[in-house]
Amino acid sequence: MKILIPSDIIPSKEHNIRAGNIVLYNIIKGFLNKGVQVDFLYFNNDNKKINISDIDLLRNKRFNFVTELKFKPHTKDNYWKKFKKVFLPNMYDLFPILFLKANVKKEVQKIKPDWIFIFWSENLTHLFANIESKVFAYYGNPLCKNMKASNFLLEKFRSNFFQKLLQNIYLYNLSKIHHRIMKNIDIIGNVAKNDALYYKNKGHKNSFYITNTWFNKFSDIQIKKEINKNYKTNIFRIAANLGKLNGTANTYGLIYLFDRLVPVLNEVFKNEKFQLHIFGSGKPESYVLKKSIFKNVIFRGYVRNIDQALLQCPVFLCCNNATRYNVGHTRYLHAWTLGRCVVSHNNVRLAMPELKHNFNCLLGKDEYEIAQNIYKVYKNKKLFKTISCNGFDEFKKSFRSDIVVDKILKKMKSYKD
Structure with a gap:
């Protein structure tokens, strides 16, 4: 089996400020130990210089670093774009990373993976939905649930009536687009049982609960x-x-x-x-x-x-x-x-x-x-x-x-x- 893993973090056996680096490392290592061919596609959102030779997994013949795709997250919107994003959004307004869709399709066509495995990333889950290859999203907190919880805090401590109204309209439109995109994901493996049920109730028939994972440094x-x-x-x-x-x-x-x-x-x-x-x-x-x-x-x-x-x-x-x-x-x-x-x-x-x-x-x-x-x-x-x-x-x-x-x-x- 060949699995393509796109990620915006570099797998590492060294525990640094982001736990995801070493968790991803251990998952990839688990795939390799099972005889799976892993192709790794790196999304460099910060335009940081990386030294590919430092990636320890390259010592394994079944691990292949495909390429690096650079993506600069959108910074400031003018008033019209802000208005459109709230009241008349399309998926590209809400998820600018989707502009990389054509580049990603080319890479997937070259690699021809049996599966694409997305690790802890909402952005990349959206990007690889409906990409003409089977996708397994190892998923965390649902985007809309997270935003609803954030909105509640803003409403309670900061927002005025007009801001509350805009937040709720934005959330409504974002939820519709998010769930439409997510229906193109073949399997959603959610690390919280209640969130797996959340997606199932939203019509995602292959949403299921799977345990999260961690690493053990000590004997x-x-x-x-x-x-x-x-x-x-x-x-x-x-x-x-x-x-x-x-x-x-x-x-x-x-x-x-x-x-x-x-x-x-x-x-x-x-x-x-x-x-x-x-x-x-x-x-x-x-x-x-x-x-x-x-x-x-x-x-x-x-x-x-x-x-x-x-x-x-x-x-x-x-x-x-x-x-x-x-x-x-x-x-x-x-x-x-x-x-x-x-x-x-x-x-x-x-x-x-x-x-x-x-x-x-x-x-x-x-x-x-x-x-x-x-x-x-x-x-x-x-x-x-x-x-x-x-x-x-x-x-x-x-x-x-x-x-x-x-x-x-x-x-x-x-x-x-």
Whole structure:
């Protein structure tokens, strides 16, 4: 089998600022290990100079770097274009990358792949739809769902009536065009179960849930040692955010954390000390920063050695899924690979059903149960060890890249047009 993988990120075995680089590397490696021929087409959106010889995968005879296509994202629109984009848009107005369609068709005709595999990219999913070759989109958050969630925040904290109206008209038109394009994708493998159902309900018959994937830097022995370490309880550290601080999901999560959970945690812990460590690049939205007035909340920013920083925090807390914006996250997998005890909201199971309360994580229906779950871990090291070990085992059972690649190939081979 020959698979073409177009991407705007370079696969790398070195973990850098974007986790996608190494996740993509491991997926490609999984394909190669199964005897698949992989042709890689790089989309250089930033016009950065790349050294192709640095791509480690080139050592494998079944990996071929096809070419580099440069695409400069559109910058400023004049008033007419802005008006047209809102009220009378076509697909090229909304997704300018589609102007590369002719170039892409030529490359696909030369390569003649059995499948095109799109990794975590809305732009490239749109570009390769209806390209006269079968397409498997390994997909994340639905574009329209993400925009609707962003609009809600803008309406609540920033927009006036006129802006709200424009946002809703734009979203309505974008949704129509997006779903029309997506119907040309042969298989949508969505990494959140609720989002796979979302596309199915929109008429995409081959939308299904497939687990996300992550990578494991440490051996089983190393992680078991970390789990068995006696964590300090004089100041109990909780990792309370990971990733871009002004991202949509993180913005929702931070609002929930500051508005609802931190006050309850202060009541539950009383005079016992705890800290909430907020990891991630960028700055939170201004309306989020106004809420973070708690002394025990520490903004760490971007931390280069994030694994070591997380290992100092026995609990990995994620509030994102406690909100109206419920999507799948690799951060749960990241925490599991480090032997951390995952604490979240019950809603996460709608996106990732592998998370099971009192087995591989601790889940609560509201801020009171979530706070109590964190306090239980603080007081009960045996509970921490049990949940953390089960989480690490769940990662190995369900989320390793070789397991995910097997599922992808099985779906491709059984596909009937």
